[in-house]
Amino acid sequence: MRAGIFATMVAVLAVAGAHAGSADADLRALYTNEWSWRIAEFADDENETRPVPARLPHVDPKAQDARLAHWQDVLAKLDKIPVAELSEKERVNAEVYRFQLRNLIAEQTFRGYEMPANSDSSFWGEFDYRARRAFRTEQDYRNWIAQIGELPRYFAENIANMRAGLKRGFTPPQVTLQGRGKAIHAVADAKPDATVFFEPFKQMPSAIPAAEQARLKAEALKVIAEKVQPAFVDLARFWDNEYVPHTRTTLAAYALPDGKAYYRQQILEYATVETSPDEIHRIGLAEVAKLRSEMETVMRETGFKGDFAAFLKFLRTDPQFYVTKPQDLLDRAAWVAKEFDGKASLFFGRLPRARFAIRPVPDDVAPFYTSGRGGPGLYLVNTYNLKARPLYSLPALTLHESAPGHAFQMPLAMEDTSLPDFRRQSYISAYGEGWALYSEWLGQEMGIYHTPYERFGMLSYQVWRAARLVVDTGLHAKGWSRDKAIAYFHDNTALPEHEIETEVDRYIAWPGQATSYYLGEMAIRAARARAEKALGPKFNIRAFHDAVLATGSVPLPVLDREVDAFIANGGKGPYPEME
Template sequence: MTENPGDIANLADEYQAFRYRQSPLWAHMTGEYSLAGSYTDVSRAAEDATIAEARSFAERAEAVEESALGEQERLSRAMLVWDATSTAEVSALRSAEYGANPIFGAQASLGTYFPKLSIPTAEVADAMVDKLGAIATYFTDLADRHRDGVDSGRTPAAFAVADTISQLDEWLSSPLDQDRLLAIAPTPEDVDRDALLTRMRTAVEERVRPAVATYRAVLRDEVLSRARDDERVGLVYLPGGEEAYATLTRYYTTTGLTPQEIHEIGLEQVASLAREYADLGPSAVGTDDVPSILAALRDDPALHHTDADEIVEASKAAMAKARAAMGDWFGRLPRSDCDVEATTSGAIAYYFRPALDGSRGGVFFMNVSEPEGWGRYEIESTSFHEGIPGHHLQIAIAQELEDLPDFRKTAFVTAYSEGWGLYTERLADQMGLYSSPLDRMGMLAADSMRACRLVVDTGMHAMGWSRQQAIDFMLANSEKSVGHATAEIDRYAVTPGQALSYMIGRLEILRIRSAAEARQGAGFDIKAFHDAVLESGALPLGLLAEHVAARLP
């Protein structure tokens, strides 16, 4: 049955409501408060329902006759098909069964998210108590899913299980009155904050902590002894793991590249970067010997920070410099601003989008738990990637577009967003934003990490590399310390395929730009190109190429 062209707008609205239901915490973060009392449903039944509903959305979108649609409606239709199909395919991998995650798991991330959840009304305040109950259900359901994984021979990596248990132990041993889920945002004047916190404290004590203890016990007593050792951290060692990784590779890169092809691209990028290090090395660190350059960046105390506040201030200064230059390179700029905050959990740096209702601007977090781990040379490239002109321009502009449905404004297309972030690190060099040769060396160091990711992610998950083999490759080809290289490899081990999106996305955006320059010659305008890339929200890379070609013929 063919649906009416006008149905694409209604279908897009339905799909956004579906996306919110899949991730209520994200919905709350964006300012959608109707699900403030909910949390992610990780049960097998919910997963089955997600797969069925996502497939239905894809079928309904495909049934809309494309010829009757305008440009943005055609993009919405294509995005609906891609996103819904991807959601169904990724959900069908049943990753909750083997997904112990000490990097991004709830036990690691809730402490960062909770204070950022706006509480604008008394109704939302009441819902915070319900949210705690839903979080408790999440942990007990997750324990059941891990039991399913044990039964099917699909278990997590042992290091991930052990690290998650340690995090859960730390949570459960912390004073109840200082529980991470009691650090909430300011409340309205008509809310009795003390009474709300008392109710929440009771929910944490009677529901959340017992559920967390159940999850911990299952990991410790039933999963750990069956977990995969360090020689077998990749998906290739799981039943159906090779097919699962191929699915994730397609999803995260939005291309048809195979893991082997991506592995080879990574090796080529690593070799190319070695030549750039040798060229820049004398002016930055006094040598053109690549191993010596990497050793200096890794080990020289003078090239590393020691103070957390200094790290944040240096990042703010970098963003201020970038902010002042935006008008020369971008036609469209976001209305909302972006700030930097310190954190001591999660990835080394990550961005939170502004709230849709304008109650909160963009913010990116710098993990300062170990200030010495931050090279002085890393601050500017990281700030340009995570903040301005990187993720903040891309995400905030998308949210402010008035002619797109909400699901397009808030879409997650990792290759597009992370490719853009990495693209802007090199763009910042073209803009003259790096303060010194050493700061430019930070740009190369960031590239090295993303090039290494192509090699080690595919190495572990498609070729059977051990955890140590992946660590050794990163140590040999980047400036990462043993501790940071290990943390990076552990992240790729527990989030298969995600790390491929950065460099593959950047290379494709550069290819799209080169094609536009070739078409337009002297008429090429960099501001028009950037606007074409950013004006329609996140798109799979194939759709992006088509869109830019149409806008810049």
């Protein structure tokens, strides 16, 4: 009798295992094939282990319709894979993948490609990154020449898409585009060897013979002069005379075609949660009030005798908080980054192998760019208008953009070969920006902030992101004006006036993205508090951070479940040998 029961159990387990293996294999084949298609389709250039692409993607309506049909077909196939038969690891992969596919489909459905430029980013601006990636072989240089040779066609397709968007009122608000054409004119009017397109040829590998280097340089200069720059001339004419003068004068995402649905989708894409604009606005107001109280406490620690508004004016104007030379700002940022290096092993078990450089934001975009931006291999520091770059905020900025923020988290994910490529090489804003903002907050525990002013700078950055919840929803769902948004930041943060204006224009032009930061940080901090309470003395900060970072980049509901699994496993991290 017992033997019969045992045999039945073995058979059942074998069938279940076979189903799991089959479902897992089907899922892996689906996302692996689609990711390979996606890389080829978009001539992806973000992974520098691959060669420089030899072409640019097609972005015309026919190509866009084909992408929509392809992703809809892939999602239908994903829906047919029985979730209950997946292993735990592949169940997580399926949830992250479904989130990606739904956002890709939504972007096509709303025809987001008809607005390929705003106050923060643009299709022509992407070449600054493409040109500064690693070029290792002679073929990389030949591919680059072929790629930029396609630029007239690529620009023409984007311009046609922008005309279609213009026709239906799907454009960025006009007020956010003022002065953004300078970068286009800068390329159109420059000498070919002074454009970013020639940047790869300024320092070529010694393995390429000198004669061949000379031939490649001459060919590149010819393509830049005869194809690239004429395309920029055409773009400048379109931008100045046809596009910007006829873009919409409204601000809100609600004012766009099907605007309410579009804004809710943007929130879902960036914040990864089904939270209404009204609720996000309420959360923001509550968090700003809480942080304001903390800021006033720190203000009193400095010995300042005036009120809060006077203190903000003092911070924005006193010379002690500003440098006068760009290199001095870069040096201070480097000092903070190295200070973190000395603390890293106390808070993290696994460290990324990749290092990062610190460079100034390029001159042509610096006037409109954020104070800094980071990612794999690079931390950009904005040295434009040094009177708007306070030193008291630099430690928080550096922790966010370099390590342990973006230039730390993203390489860790890319180096983790246990994750499928679509997770290693993708970025979900609520997780990535939430982690980077958590990194700023963690700086207190790591001892990075040495003065009350620097702690106030950190709190000002925290309230800046909390205020984004208020301002983003205010602008896009509640009819706020640009002036009201600027005044809200002016009254509640220590951001300089210049930065407030560039940031507000960024939120106006990029609905929903600003909600991801603080909601993401709140989720990570809540998960940590939950783990600390449940594990008590077993809680290990290194193991917790490793567990969070090992997820790659995931929607917040997935992160919550992964932390619950970490707690259920007794607080053991993914790399026990490093605890």
